[in-house]
Amino acid sequence: MPVTHEVFNQAEPLIGYDAAARDTPLQESVRRLADEPTAAGLSRIGRLLGEPDIQQWGIDANAYPPVLKTHDRYGHRVNEVDFHPAYHELMTVAVREGLTGTPWADDDPHAHLRRAAGFYLWSQNEAGHGCPISMTYAVVPALRHNEELAREYEPGLTSTVYEPGLREPATKQGLLAGMGMTEKQGGSDVRANSTRAVPADDGTWRITGHKWFTSAPMCDLFLILAQVEGAGVSCFLVPRILPDGERNVFNLQRLKDKLGNRSNASSEVEFDGTVGWLVGDAGRGVQTIIEMVSMTRLDCVIGSTAGQRAALVQAINHARGRAAFGARLVDQPLMQSVLADLALEVEAATALMTRLASAFDSGESEFARLAVAASKFWVCKRSPYVVGEALECLGGNGYVEESGMPRLFRESPLNSIWEGSGNVISLDVLRAMGREPESVSAVTKELALAAGADKRLDEHLDRLQLSLQEATPQTARRVAQDLALGLQASLLVQHAPSYVADAFCATRLDGDWGQVFGTLPASVDAAAIIDRAFPE
Template sequence: MPTHEVTNQVPPLHGHDVAADPALLAALDREGAGWAEPELHELGELAGGEEAREWGRLVNENEPVLRTHDRYGNRIDEVEFHPHWHDLMRVAVSHGLHGAPWRDDRPSAHAARAAKMYVWGQVEAGHSCPVSMTYAAIPALRHNPELAAKYEPLLAAREYDYGLREPGTKRGLIAGMSMTEKQGGSDVRANTTTARPNGDGTYRIVGHKWFTSAPMSDLFLTLAQAPGGLSCFLLPRVLPDGTRNALRLQRLKDKLGNRSNASSEIEYENAVGWLVGEEGRGVRTIIEMVNNTRLDCAVGSAAGMRAATVQAVHHATHRHAFGKALDQQPLMANVLADLVLESEAATTVGMRLAGATGRPEEQAFRRLGLAVTKYWVCKRAPSHAAEALECLGGNGYVEESGMPRLYREAPLMSIWEGSGNVAALDALRAMAKQPDTVDAFFTEVELAAGADSRLDDAHARLRKDLSDLADIEYRARRIVESMALVLQGSLLVRFGAPAVADAFCASRFGGDWGVAFGTLPSGVDTAAIIDRARAS
C-alpha cells in the first residue's frame, strides 16, 4: 500500500519555447535580425523539449574518454564522446551557430547567430565551446588569405562531419584554439613552444599546451615562438597527405563543470603548422579570435542566467508554502524579480554587442563595451546561479533538478578568455591605447541622457572616476563594474520594459540595494518583472 500521496511537487519544465523571451525577441528585432525569428522559435521549441534536455543530461553524466592508443599499441589520440554529443553538435551546426554568419549576407547575421547561441546554449553549455571557437577562428584565419580561401567555406558550412580525415575532404569543419601553457597562463608572451621554418612554407612546432579544449577539432590556431617572435599558426589534425599531425593528447582535464566538453593537455612533437599573419604578430592575429569568443562568454553567461531564472520562477509558481504560492510571497518575489533584472540586463547588452559585430562604424564601441561586459556579466553569473538554485530549496541541490549543472558551469565564462583581472585590465588597455573607444562608449550611454536621473547621476560619477588616474589599476574592477552597470542601465532605459528599467536604476544606482539578490527597494513592480520569466 502507498504510504503517502505526492503533492505540492513542481511539474517538469519542458515542452515550452525557450525563444519566447521578451528581452531577447525585442533585441533581435532592434538589431535588425527579425528575419531570424521563425528559425529561432524552431530552435526554441527543440531546446525546450524533453528529448534535447535528456541529451544534455546524458552527455554530462557520460563524459568524453581519451583513447591515446589502439589495441595494437599504435598512437591514435582520439576522444570518444557519448552519441548525443554529436546530436547537440549537429543541431548547432545545422542552425549556423558556428562560422555561418561570416558568409551570410543577410543584415545582422551575427545578432541572429548570438540569439540562437543563447537559446540552444540553455540546453547544454559544453558543446558550445567548439561551436564558439569555430565562429571566432574565421576572422583570425583571414590573415592568411590562401588558408582562408581553402578552409573558410568548410568552417561556415552547415554540415557537422565528425571524424578524423584530411580537412579538405570533409563537408564541414570545426576549429579550436590552443594558447595556454603551464608557465604562462594568460601571459602568452611567456610561451616556450617553438616553430622552426621547414623551407617549404610550413613550420615544425615543438612544445606543449596546458589547456586545449575540444581536441577532436579538425583545425587549431596556436601560438609559438618563431624566429621573428611569437606567431600564430594553423595546425590540422590530419595533414594534406592523409597522415596524422603530431598533436599528442596527454590527458583530459578533470573539471568543475563543462564536463561534456573534452579539455586536454597536448604536446607538439614536430607538428606541422602554417603561419597565419606575420611572424612576431601572433597576439595581434589571434586576438580577433579571442574577442569573438569573449562575446560568446557574455552571451553564454546570459543564457545560463535566463535558464536559471526560468527554472526558479517555474518552481516558485507551482510550489506552495504557508498557504500560498512561493511567487506570491513578498520576499521570494523580491528575489525572483532581482534575478530577472540581472538576466535581462545581461541579455540586452549581449545582444547589443552582437549586433555591433560586423558593423565597421561600431567597432570602437564594441571594443570597450565588450571588455567591460565580459568582466561584469561573467562575474555575476556564479552568484546568480547560486541564488536561483536556492529558490528551489533542497530540490535545487539535487542533480535531477539540473540546477547543480548550471551552478558548476557558471564560473567558466569568467575564466575562459581571461579571468576577471585580465578582463578588467583589458578595458583599461583599450581606453589607454584607443581613446576613440571611450568616446564611442559614452556616445552610446548618452543616448539615454535625461531619461532617468539615477542613471544620469551614475554616469556623472563614472566620468569623475575616469578623470582620476591615481591607482587606476588597483581600482580597475570598481571602474569597470561601474562602466558595465551604466551601459546596461542606459540600454534598459532606452529599450527595456518600464518596470525592468525602473527597478534596475532604483537598485543599481539608487543607493538602496543590498549585497545579496532579493534586496530591491520598495515600490518595485515585482509581479510585472517576474511575469517576463514564466515559461510559455
C-alpha cells in the same frame, strides 16, 4: 504494493514550451535590433529546448563525459577522444542552426545577432559543447590574416554540416576549429610561452612545445601561439590531419578533470615537430589571435547570460508550481522580490549581449573592442551569484542533481575564467582605453543616447567619466564594472518598460539595494517583472 502517499505540491516538469517565445526581453531586443522574421525564427530552437528527449541529451553528455584514447589496440598513437552520442546530437543541431562560422559567409544584415540569439538559446540546454561551436565561429576573422588559408578552410568553417572524425579537411563537408594559447608556466601571460616554431624548406613551420589548456582536441584545425626566433610570439594554423592524409603530431597527454563543463574535452597537448602554417606576420601572434579571442569573449557573455536565464526559468517554474504557508511561492512577497531581482539581472545581461552582437553586424569595431571586454568581466562575474540564488529558490530540490541546477551551478564560474580571468580582462579594459581612445569615444557616444532620461543614470555616467580619466590598475575592476552597468542601464532606460528600468537604476546605480538578491525597494512591481521574464 500499498500506496502510502500521493505526490502533490510539486512543480510540473518544464517541458513542451517554446523557450524563445516565452523570453520577452530576448524577443524585444531582437525585434528592435533586427526584425520580426529574425525574432520569430528563433522558435525553431526554442521549441527544441522544451522537448524531453533533447533535454536528456544535455544530461547524458555530462553524465558520460569524453574519454581519452591515446593508443589503438596495437600500440599506435591515435590521440583521439570518444564522446557520448548525446554530445554529437547537440553538436549536429548547433552546426545545422548556423551557430559556428556561418555569419561570416551570410549576407543577412543581422547574421551575427541571429547567431548570438541562437547560441544563447541552445546553450541553455547544455553549455559544454558550445566551446568548439564558439571557437569555430571566432576563428574566421583571425584566419583571414592568411588569405590562402582562409580560402582553403572557410567553406568548411562556415558550413552547416557537422561531420565528426579525423580526416583530411579538404574531404569534409564541415570543419571545427580550436585554439591553443596558454602554457603551464605562463597561463594568461602568453609572451612567456616556450613553444618554438622554426621554418621548414617547404614553406611550413615545425612546432615543438606544449599547451596546457586546449579544449575540443577533436577539432579539425587549431590556431596556436609559438615563439619565432628574432620575432617573438607568432600565430600558426595546425591541422590534425595534413593535406597528404597523414596525422599531424598532436599528442594528447591527458584530459582535464574540471569542476563543470564535463561534456567538453579540455586537454594538454605536446607538439614535437608538428607542422603548422604562419597566420599573420611573425612576431604579431597576439595581435592576430586576439581577433579570435574577441569573438570568444562575446560568446562568454552570451553563454553566461544563457546559464543565468536557464536557472531563472527553473526558479520561476518551481515557484509557480509549489505552495507554502497558504499561497503559491511566486505570490509570496519575499520570493517575488528574489525572483524579480534575478530577472532584472538577466534582462540587463540579455539587452547587453544582443547589443554587442548587433555591433558586429553594423561594423562597430571601436564600440565592440571596449564594450565586449567590460561586459565579459561583469556579466560573467555575476553568474555564480545569479545561478546560486536561483538554485536556492528550489530549496533542497535544487541541490539534487536531478533538478539540473547543480550542473548549471558548476558551469557558472567558467566564462569568467575562460578567455581572460577577472584581473586579465579588467586590465584589458584599461589597455583598450589607452591604446584605442576611439573605443572610449564610441562607448561614451552609446551611453549618451540615454542622457537625461534618468537622473540616477546621469549621475552614474558623471562618476564614470571621472573614473575613466583617473583609471589605474588598482581601479581596473571598478572601471570595468561601472562601464558594463552603465551600458546595461542605458539600454534598459531606453528600451525596457519603466518598471524594469526604474528598478534596475534604483538598485544597481543608486544603492537602494542590499548585498544579496531579494532586497529590492518595496515600490518595485515584482510580479510584473517576473511575468515579463517568463510569461505563464
